[in-house]
Amino acid sequence: MTVGFTLVCVDHSNEAPGGDVSAVAALDEPTRRRLYDHVARQSGPVGRDDAAQALGLARQTAAFHLDRLAAEGLLEVVYERRSGRSGPGAGRPAKLYRRSGKQISVTLPERRYELAGRLLAQAVEESDATGEAVREVLHRKATELGAQLGERETAGVTDLLERHGFEPRLDGEAIVLGNCPFHVLAREHTETVCGMNLHLLRGVLSTLGEEGWEARLMPSPGHCCVRLLPVA
Template sequence: MFVSDPKEARDTDVAAIAALDEPTRRRLYDHVVRQGAPVSRDEAATALGLARQTAAFHLDRLADQALLDVVYERRTGRAGPGAGRPAKLYRRSAKQIAVSLPDRRYELAGRLLAQAVEESAATGTPVQEALHRKAEELGTQLGEPGSAGLFSLLEQYGFEPRHEQTGAIALHNCPFHALARDHTHTVCTMNLHLLRGVLEGLGERDYQARLSPTTGHCCVRLEPPT
């Protein structure tokens, strides 16, 4: 099941993108990803007219941010004693970077929807019923003992929670905004069950998740029990 610290992941992605803000580093990155094979420091330096030391510094910075992978190969084609040391080479990493403001969690929604479709095909369960169960299971898992408190967890997953004078928690951002706009009932009820699961996992009894669509807010509110 997909569970991670989204804030930490986003901070890492932001740092990676910031690393590309330096012009020479961006040129090196673009050069490496255009090549069909890993690139050495000397090759990159020659191609871009840079000093080898400059190319090496920036390539290593890109590798530190997981934007490039480092591999070692012998370019001589020989092996064994006398073959020389393997060359340090760079290639595009498999890391995918996605940063959006406000915060969005489309991958999370996509996983839940795919799991629901697969379960429906395998068992005959209506897709919506499977989706609600999968969402609630994930929410319960996110709220397992040892996780952050409710408010912190909501912040981590991009809901932008705000306490209201009524005692409710309003969610000022929908992490599934575009999906909810085009498929309102499906996505909002999925979100409702996700947040019900979070409350259940945390053992939170001071709030109940309820649908309360409001312009500019998430469709779900957390309200004191009535």
């Protein structure tokens, strides 16, 4: 199942996926969704009174739902004087709402196609500029990204893998990855995407201090193509 809401495309790759689920749940309420759609269609920020009048709602109801949308990051709050005047006597700025720059994408099982697309685009662009083979650049970029993820991790490798949708679990002495975040791409472009994934996870291990594990390509049905095995 895929539920997607594309607002304004910005990078929120460091956000926890649970935040997107909460935002989608907020839009499941009919009145709240109508308010969101109304604000999104306007060319400028919308006030509570205007939104309530446009949708035939009580002002208190509109204010409640607008604030909930803002709390979920779906709307941004700005303050403006609607009279156009400034200085003493101009009155208090009005609380207004506009669509935020947050992008939401929720997939079950979790997928990370944007991450794969970014790595592939970087590899093609750098290959065009330097003449280096695209796959070599892709592997290097994936390793660098994995290292960056590992540097930011404060727990361990299984926590990082869980947070990024790999669904790690022990299988004997190995760590098996029950989900591939790049599933469709890996199925159609197996060698390219699985190689990228392998180097991504090798980069993770390189900076996590997890010398006891190594990432290997070991494809099997129903699992990610990479497994983590204890170093002999």
